[in-house]
Amino acid sequence: xxxxxxxxxxxxxxxxxxxxxxxxxxxxxxxxxxxxxxxxxxxxxxxxxxxxxxxxxxxxxxxxxxxxxxxxxxxxxxxxxxxxxxxxxxxxxxxxxxxxxxxxxxxxxxxxxxxx
Amino acid sequence: xxxxxxxxxxxxxxxxxxxxxxxxxxxxxxxxxxxxxxxxxxxxxxxxxxxxxxxxxxxxxxxxxxxxxxxxxxxxxxxxxxxxxxxxxxxxxxxxxxxxxxxxxxxxxxxxxxxxxxxxxxxxxxxxxxxxxxxxxxxxxxxxxxxxxxxxxxxxxxxxxxxxxxxxxxxxxxxxxxxxxxxxxxxxxxxxxxxxxxxxxxxxxxxxxxxxxxxxxxxx
Numbered sequence: 001x002x003x004x005x006x007x008x009x010x011x012x013x014x015x016x017x018x019x020x021x022x023x024x025x026x027x028x029x030x031x032x033x034x035x036x037x038x039x040x041x042x043x044x045x046x047x048x049x050x051x052x053x054x055x056x057x058x059x060x061x062x063x064x065x066x067x068x069x070x071x072x073x074x075x076x077x078x079x080x081x082x083x084x085x086x087x088x089x090x091x092x093x094x095x096x097x098x099x100x101x102x103x104x105x106x107x108x109x110x111x112x113x114x115x116x
Numbered sequence: 117x118x119x120x121x122x123x124x125x126x127x128x129x130x131x132x133x134x135x136x137x138x139x140x141x142x143x144x145x146x147x148x149x150x151x152x153x154x155x156x157x158x159x160x161x162x163x164x165x166x167x168x169x170x171x172x173x174x175x176x177x178x179x180x181x182x183x184x185x186x187x188x189x190x191x192x193x194x195x196x197x198x199x200x201x202x203x204x205x206x207x208x209x210x211x212x213x214x215x216x217x218x219x220x221x222x223x224x225x226x227x228x229x230x231x232x233x234x235x236x237x238x239x240x241x242x243x244x245x246x247x248x249x250x251x252x253x254x255x256x257x258x259x260x261x262x263x264x265x266x267x268x269x270x271x272x273x274x275x276x277x278x279x280x281x282x283x284x285x286x287x288x289x290x291x292x293x294x295x296x297x298x299x300x301x302x303x304x305x306x307x308x309x310x311x312x313x314x315x316x317x318x319x320x321x322x323x324x325x326x327x328x329x330x331x332x333x334x335x336x
Contacts, residue, residue, distance in 0.1 A: 009131060
């Protein structure tokens with residue numbers, strides 16, 4: 001259950017990023033969490049409900065986007081969605097590639113805020 | 117007034133920044149750092165004991181930081197090899213974080229080390245996200261665990277540089293299918309390097325030490 005640590009870290013880093021602005025509250029948080037990050041989205045959502053939150057986040061909606069796993073295939077020279085959830089294999093030529101274009105994200109995308 | 121603020125930062129950016137600072141300190145002091153990960157019981161402590169003993173006989177200075185939920189059994193075992201060892205008890209936390217490593221370093225004479233080994237908490241999920249300033253991440257997979265471990269825990273295998281198939285002396289006793297295991301490892305990380313090794317018979321240990329020295333030379 002490292003999702004509690006990860007959720008706390010997300011809120012802490014958002015707060016730091018917003019420190020300069022004159023913000024009354026955060027209404028929405030958009031995160032991007034790829035399947036290959038090994039972080040469970042339901043566990044993150046549960047952690048979000050459970051942890052003690054700063055006044056900025058009292059009525060904040062959490063939206064977690066899960067990007068598809070896309071790899072770059074050197075042989076075919078193209079971006080491709082993999083078929084099996086974790087097997088990094090090009091569906092066209094069946095060669096393996098570790099050039100992951102998306103699917104590994106653990107990212108704070110953006111927030112919607114209301115100013116003072 | 118409603119407004120969007122784009123942040124585009126890693127969720128763990130504060131942790132990663134701290135790890136980056138530690139990485140620079142390791143580099144400045146010429147310390148080669150390995151973060152060892154695996155499920156509980158894959159043989160990390162035993163391998164670190166025999167590896168430390170061999171490296172000490174080659175005049176290297178070795179430090180080991182061990183993470184477990186409770187007990188200092190592993191640090192005690194490793195100290196027998198002659199390495200400095202310090203045990204972190206995470207009290208339930210499932211992975212090591214960079215601030216824990218920094219605190220643990222105060223208990224070691226770390227600036228003089230050639231190699232620092234961090235034995236992470238036995239867990240193939242959580243430690244994958246936490247960079248600790250290491251040069252290499254090595255995942256152990258013992259032959260007794262089944263060939264499909266990489267498919268079950270892909271993020272850990274994908275984030276590692278090296279995979280050691282451990283307890284290799286037991287491969288026949290447990291009908292270990294090496295070909296299938298290799299295919300599974302490669303399928304979740306095509307760039308990973310794979311070694312087979314037995315801490316008990318020490319077959320494969322010398323070859324591994326030679327390769328480790330090469331990684332260390334490249335990092336300098």
